[in-house]
Amino acid sequence: MSGGTGTDGPVERMRRRAVPLFVLPMAAVLALVAGWPLARTLWFSLTDATLATLDDHAVIGLENYYWLGLDPVWWRAVGNTLLFAGVSVTLETALGFALALVLNRRLPLRGVLRAVVLIPWAIPTVVSAQMWAWMLHDLYGVVNTILLALGLIAAPLAWTADPALALPAVIAVDVWKSTPFMTLLILAALQLVPGELYEAARVDGVPAHRVFLDITLPLVWPAVMVAVIFRTLDALRVFDLMYVLTGNSRETMSMSVYARQHLIEFQDVGYGSAASSALVLVVALVTALAITAGRLRLGDGEPER
Template sequence: MKKELSEQKFAWIIILPALLIVFGIVVYPLVRTFIYTFQDMNLSLGGTGEFIGLANYATILGDEYFWKTVGRTAYFSLVSIALELILGITIALLLNENFRGKSFLIAIIIVPWAVPNIVSSSMWKWIYHPEYGALNALLMQLSIIDEYKSWLGTPLQAMNMVIIADVWKMTPLVVIFMLSALKLTNKSVYEASVVDGAGLLKRFFHITLPYLKPMILVIVVMRTMETFKVFDLIYVLTRGGPANGTMVLGYQAYTEVFENLNYSSGATYSYLIALLIVLLTVAYIKVLKRKET
């Protein structure tokens, strides 16, 4: 008994530093931020931390600007994920074949995903530069445009350019997932379909796609959570502009806290983002269970 007790004490002594770190870095900030959502912590207006209940949630949810921000975030998420899936599946199907230089090509494709987000964002900011950007120079040499353009100059175009940067970076992740799923497919089924005279498109939609559906669902929910939290790409490229055309939820939460000094609003935005992610995760689980039954 004494030996077991000493072992338990030793185990607690070992894990106690880790528990303290987790509590200090993760748990306490989460709890403190949650408390801010029920207080008046708008320092720019002299907030005193007074308890105001659900007023912050009511104000934000009743604000038309919030729902426009949700719409921009949803657009960014939907278009980015759709393009990443299309490109990822196409590239994975190509890499699933045996050809010379395949390993080298896989290594090259993974490089964008390995680049840190802030470095990737800075690179794209240079590419899109209206005066000496690489994109303008390339299109001028190809005679596609006759003058330099400001690619981040209008709201919709700026959002689409941000999406291209996100797709470039995250498509390799989709390729890796899809390629691993393709490796688990039953090749005998493909061989039988070829013997039966099934064409390329028919084999893809009736054999390949059903194999990939579980992995597609995983990618969709994972990337949806990431795109709803996007910050660094927006921060480096557009700072939410022009005319708030790229203002998404993650950057709006940052703006409320660090620019407007409205801690309550920023905290409320953060927890609303978390709530949306939870709802999306629940929807994913229901879809996955429905596929399994």
């Protein structure tokens, strides 16, 4: 922190005077819509509250967590979510990198191309899930039609209903939808690499793959890591895709789908809150791991002087 280090002029004093009034409204709203509800969720997880008896519940300690730990469906949801997050973010990063490298080249119509690549990102998740649900339809889906015509499959596949295919299908849709985000962020980082570096490497006759590994990758790595963390956290809370594509099916159920099913559909607020709290714990663990592994310093940056 830079508080009170040397240069404490009139500007600094003016800025500091403004702090309480400037920050408090925002902090109060966040406390109302985030802090308080989260605290309540944690509290409910220790009670037997139901949707109908929110005000009138008994504390039952860790019982909800005990049942949660014994439910194979919950562990399935944990596994699904981790697998979904791991596979889709890996694929999105690899594909996003490839696309960014192509788009970073001098191409005619580069602006148009970049805009086209953004299309999937601009489509609401629910809408893209519906579009793909229709394309993956077992009887009338265009994906089956194309694969049959190419001779890649012998009979139509039930993409969203077949237990072995449902999660891969969900992952494929997520990759389609979220790769543009990765592409954009990686492209922005690529464009900050000074052109002289490439020029010098070309003059020295450095082979292309060494240029990529020794120049490009180290320079864009921090930006890629930030993007990976953001996407991972986003993937861990996934809800819309599974809910729309496969409903409450156990084969694809994510932790968020599981928690909401218990909270709202089964109206079991106590147990559902325990599942939600466990999800928060998983997200916190993954974040801590990622930040340590990526050696990132988020939220840093001194105030301007």
